[in-house]
Amino acid sequence: MNWKDDFKPEVKRIIEEVEKQIQPRLSEIDDQVTFNQRKVLEAFQKERISEENLNGATGYGYNDMGRDALDRVYADVFKTEDALVRPQFVSGTHTISSAYFGMLRPGDKLLYLTGMPYDTIQEVIGVTGKAGMGSLKDFKIDFDYVPLLENGKVDFKAAKTKLTDQVKVVAIQRSRGYSSRSSFTVDEIKVMVDHVREILPNAIIFVDNCYGEFSEIVEPTEVGVDVMVGSLIKNAGGGIAHTGGYVVGKQKLIEMIANRLTNVGAGKEEGATLENLRRMYQGFFMAPEVTGAAIKGAIFESAILEKCNLQVDPKWNDPRTDLIQTINFGEPDSMIRFAKQVQKNSPIDSYVDPEPSQMAGYEDKVIMAAGTFVQGASVEFSADGPIRPPYTLYLQGGLTYSHVKIAITKAVEETFFN
Numbered sequence: 016m017n018w019k020d021d022f023k024p025e026v027k028r029i030i031e032e033v034e035k036q037i038q039p040r041l042s043e044i045d046d047q048v049t050f051n052q053r054k055v056l057e058a059f060q061k062e063r064i065s066e067e068n069l070n071g072a073t074g075y076g077y078n079d080m081g082r083d084a085l086d087r088v089y090a091d092v093f094k095t096e097d098a099l100v101r102p103q104f105v106s107g108t109h110t111i112s113s114a115y116f117g118m119l120r121p122g123d124k125l126l127y128l129t130g131m132p133y134d135t136i137q138e139v140i141g142v143t144g145k146a147g148m149g150s151l152k153d154f155k156i157d158f159d160y161v162p163l164l165e166n167g168k169v170d171f172k173a174a175k176t177k178l179t180d181q182v183k184v185v186a187i188q189r190s191r192g193y194s195s196r197s198s199f200t201v202d203e204i205k206v207m208v209d210h211v212r213e214i215l216p217n218a219i220i221f222v223d224n225c226y227g228e229f230s231e232i233v234e235p236t237e238v239g240v241d242v243m244v245g246s247l248i249k250n251a252g253g254g255i256a257h258t259g260g261y262v263v264g265k266q267k268l269i270e271m272i273a274n275r276l277t278n279v280g281a282g283k284e285e286g287a288t289l290e291n292l293r294r295m296y297q298g299f300f301m302a303p304e305v306t307g308a309a310i311k312g313a314i315f316e317s318a319i320l321e322k323c324n325l326q327v328d329p330k331w332n333d334p335r336t337d338l339i340q341t342i343n344f345g346e347p348d349s350m351i352r353f354a355k356q357v358q359k360n361s362p363i364d365s366y367v368d369p370e371p372s373q374m375a376g377y378e379d380k381v382i383m384a385a386g387t388f389v390q391g392a393s394v395e396f397s398a399d400g401p402i403r404p405p406y407t408l409y410l411q412g413g414l415t416y417s418h419v420k421i422a423i424t425k426a427v428e429e430t431f432f433n
């Protein structure tokens with residue numbers, strides 16, 4: 016017996032071709048997972064993590080040994096001076112927002128090197144949303160961005176004129192988010208860092224690392240980035256953490272950001288971890304493997320949908336630096352049918368039928384398929400996209416490679432072979 020037996024013969028044949036085709040890439044990902052697993056394991060050993068560290072504190076959270084040790088584990092893995100890993104960060108956006116408010120003062124400027132940032136960050140900055148609600152703009156913190164070149168790369172020539180003395184923080188968004196550009200690899204981030212350092216040696220270089228952790232064997236903090244943040248319901252939480260975010264980087268910056276998250280005077284010393292620590296530790300331990308599973312799933316998706324004559328990005332054999340796979344369906348009907356199959360083949364809410372609907376902040380209707388254990392956790396297998404040309408579905412995550420394979424195979428059969 017074989018899991019493919021009850022698929023249509025044409026589908027079975029395609030799967031077998033794809034499996035053979037991508038095998039060498041999968042094997043490279045396995046090596047990457049082991050490399051990253053070793054980094055994490057050795058950090059746990061170095062910090063002598065014990066059973067006692069897993070039980071979180073209550074109340075103010077003074078002397079929360081487990082919390083402080085987890086900060087050190089993150090700092091070891093990301094090779095930074097310090098870290099702030101907290102369940103009190105409610106989302107990736109909140110983590111990024113806390114970092115900006117922690118580091119920037121009235122009159123300072125935030126400059127994005129990688130084009131307009133992720134939608135929710137625009138509201139934090141005050142590019143979108145109502146005035147007077149507490150955005151950076153309300154606090155007289157300026158913002159500008161360097162539009163990307165036609166080919167989706169950084170425009171270093173334009174950047175030169177925008178890297179003025181007023182710029183305090185230079186931000187780099189690693190992952191594409193909901194844009195059509197490619198994500199930036201750590202090698203590309205290094206080029207950006209070197210460029211900025213030449214012009215503004217004292218600027219703070221910040222990376223939004225959402226979706227990026229463990230998708231390569233080096234992290235942006237290893238190529239000169241000062242401060243970096245991510246979400247625990249994406250890669251770094253390994254599908255196990257229930258909530259939270261992290262910041263890693265220079266000690267002084269971490270202190271300023273901790274003062275923003277809690278209050279000046281409390282900083283890193285307060286914040287009860289309650290029942291969350293065990294999951295945060297276990298999730299971080301599992302993060303390399305889970306990220307690897309999601310990337311293998313993305314490689315499989317890319318290869319099989321390319322065989323169905325769709326436009327995919329990245330291609331199965333392209334280098335990868337995050338979990339996101341985009342598929343252009345070219346027309347709405349198959350895009351919607353495919354997304355519905357993603358939902359139908361989820362462990363949770365498999366009976367729910369997602370419909371394209373209007374969402375705050377989007378001009379077009381959006382379809383969202385996600386049947387996850389943790390609400391909104393995009394490290395778990397999910398699909399979404401606005402219903403507009405070229406009808407791009409963003410596929411991301413997957414706790415196990417097998418789940419992604421089964422779900423995609425069913426979706427391909429239902430969408431293209433029925």
Ligand SMILES: *Cc1c(COP(=O)(O)O)cnc(C)c1O
Binds near residue numbers: 188189191226
């Ligand atoms: C997910 C993500 C964020 C933060 O999103 P939340 O939904 O607030 O956790 C920020 N930037 C990028 C590039 C992301 O992918």
